[in-house]
Amino acid sequence: MLCLTCQRVRPALNPAEYTAGRALLITRHGLCCCAHTVRSVPPRTPAVPAAPTAATAPAAAVR
Numbered sequence: 001m002l003c004l005t006c007q008r009v010r011p012a013l014n015p016a017e018y019t020a021g022r023a024l025l026i027t028r029h030g031l032c033c034c035a036h037t038v039r040s041v042p043p044r045t046p047a048v049p050a051a052p053t054a055a056t057a058p059a060a061a062v063r
């Protein structure tokens with residue numbers, strides 16, 4: 001939970017991390033503002049690849 005660089009509490013990534021104990025640590029150690037810790041979830045490649053719509057539903061077959 002603590003930042004390894006400044007030894008402060010890292011920003012919460014989700015509402016579940018906003019606990020009373022975490023708030024107490026922030027009052028004691030402070031809140032980390034390092035740029036390297038403020039990052040969202042790494043981008044994931046979609047499990048299902050986007051298939052071209054022309055191959056699955058040709059426009060000529062609709063008529």
Ligand SMILES: [Zn+2]
Pocket residue numbers: 003004005006007008032033034037
């Ligand atoms: Zn930090």
